Every structure is written in C-alpha cells, then in structure tokens.
Amino acid sequence: MKRNLVLLGPPGAGKGTVAQRLASERGLLHLSTGDVLRDEVARATALGQRAKDYMDRGELVPDELILSMVKERVEGRSGILFDGFPRTLAQAEGLEKIAPIDAVIFLEVDKDTVVSRLSARRICPQCGAVYNLVTQPPKEDERCDQCGTKLIQRDDDKPEVIARRFEVYMRQSAPLARYYEKKGLLIRIDAGRSPEEVYAAALRALRDDRP
Ligand code: AMP
Numbered sequence: 001m002k003r004n005l006v007l008l009g010p011p012g013a014g015k016g017t018v019a020q021r022l023a024s025e026r027g028l029l030h031l032s033t034g035d036v037l038r039d040e041v042a043r044a045t046a047l048g049q050r051a052k053d054y055m056d057r058g059e060l061v062p063d064e065l066i067l068s069m070v071k072e073r074v075e076g077r078s079g080i081l082f083d084g085f086p087r088t089l090a091q092a093e094g095l096e097k098i099a100p101i102d103a104v105i106f107l108e109v110d111k112d113t114v115v116s117r118l119s120a121r122r123i124c125p126q127c128g129a130v131y132n133l134v135t136q137p138p139k140e141d142e143r144c145d146q147c148g149t150k151l152i153q154r155d156d157d158k159p160e161v162i163a164r165r166f167e168v169y170m171r172q173s174a175p176l177a178r179y180y181e182k183k184g185l186l187i188r189i190d191a192g193r194s195p196e197e198v199y200a201a202a203l204r205a206l207r208d209d210r211p
Pocket of ligand 1: 011033034035037054055056058059060061062066083084085086087091156165
C-alpha cells in the first residue's frame with residue numbers, strides 16, 4: 001500500500017515543486033487544492049465562482065467546500081500527496097476521516113524568503129509549469145520552456161495579496177505543525193535552500209522515516 005503524505009508550509013516554501021517531483025518519481029497522486037481551485041475558477045464552475053473572491057483576497061476558501069472537494073477526489077484511493085491541504089485544524093480533522101496520513105513534510109522558510117520568491121514567481125497558464133525569474137528563469141524571455149506560452153503572474157502573487165496570504169498562513173495553518181508533531185508525523189525540512197537541496201533533504205527524511 002502506498003503511503004499518503006502531506007506537504008505543509010507557507011506559500012512560496014516550494015511545496016508545489018517538491019510535490020511534482022515526488023509524485024512523479026513515486027507514482028503518487030498529486031492533489032494540490034490550489035491547482036484544483038484555479039481550474040474550477042477558470043472553468044467558472046459553481047465551486048469556482050464561490051471560491052474566487054476568497055482566493056483573490058488571499059483568504060482561505062471555507063472548510064466545508066474544501067473538504068467535499070478533496071473527498072470526492074481521493075475517497076478509496078491510497079498513495080496521495082496532499083499539497084496545500086490541510087490548511088486549518090478543521091481540515092486536518094476532516095482529513096482523518098477521508099484518508100490516513102503516514103507522514104507530513106513541513107517546509108520551513110522565513111517571511112522575507114517567501115515574499116521574494118512569490119514576487120518573482122511566474123506560471124504557465126497553459127501547462128502549469130512554475131518559474132522564478134531570479135533563480136529558475138525560462139530560457140526565452142518570459143515564455144514557457146515546455147510549450148512556449150507567455151508566462152503570467154498569479155493575481156495572488158501581487159505584493160498586497162502576498163502579505164495577506166502569509167498572515168493567513170501564520171494564523172490558520174502554522175498551528176498544524178504542532179498538531180502533526182504531537183502525532184509523531186512531522187518531518188521538518190529547511191526550505192530556505194535551492195530546490196535541489198530541498199528535494200534531496202525531503203527524500204532523505206522520508207527514507208529515514210521508514211523503518
Ligand atoms: P495555493 O496555490 O496553495 O497557494 O492556493 C491558492 C489559494 O487557494 C489560497 O490562497 C486559498 O485562497 C485557496 N486554497 C488553496 N488550498 C486551500 C485550502 N486547503 N483551504 C482553503 N483555501 C485554499
């Protein structure tokens with residue numbers, strides 16, 4: 001049975017980058033609630049329409065919407081890598097009823113690093129590839145290396161929203177580290193390093209974590 005993992009950490013910690021590699025190398029289902037919500041917003045579904053205002057403000061989408069969205073996608077499956085979920089204690093408690101969690105990788109990084117990473121982040125609206133104009137720029141002037149589409153900045157990566165998202169994280173999501181620590185599931189990783197170093201540290205920690 002494949003393990004179920006959670007990636008925890010502030011916006012800009014590198015959760016998505018670690019998740020994409022880990023999921024493809026280990027054959028896990030990568031479930032990013034942020035990606036699912038952005039897709040729902042783009043398709044203007046009922047859920048997308050309800051979620052959009054919260055996302056634009058950098059606030060959390062209500063727990064019951066998130067929990068039913070997750071439940072629908074993972075029920076009865078194993079080998080899931082949760083990225084950006086849970087984000088509140090209520091979501092963590094709800095998750096216990098949906099899927100057992102085997103380990104939680106906590107990507108720790110300070111606020112200044114988050115702000116500078118998110119300000120430089122650009123994404124491909126077509127294929128979802130993520131770039132950083134300073135540390136991982138695309139080869140050609142703000143175009144996606146994979147599909148050539150012009151890169152964009154996420155609306156919520158604009159400076160006023162970044163500050164709000166970090167505040168929301170500190171208030172609502174940071175307490176989850178303690179919650180999972182008490183359960184003996186938390187693996188702390190210093191995420192202030194390069195993507196390669198962070199990924200290598202996460203792999204090592206997962207290997208050591210397993211008897
Ligand atoms: P992310 O891509 O993970 O940074 O998420 C972008 C936005 O989607 C967040 O700022 C929230 O508005 C919303 N969101 C994503 N995941 C969750 C979640 N688990 N609970 C509540 N809101 C979420």
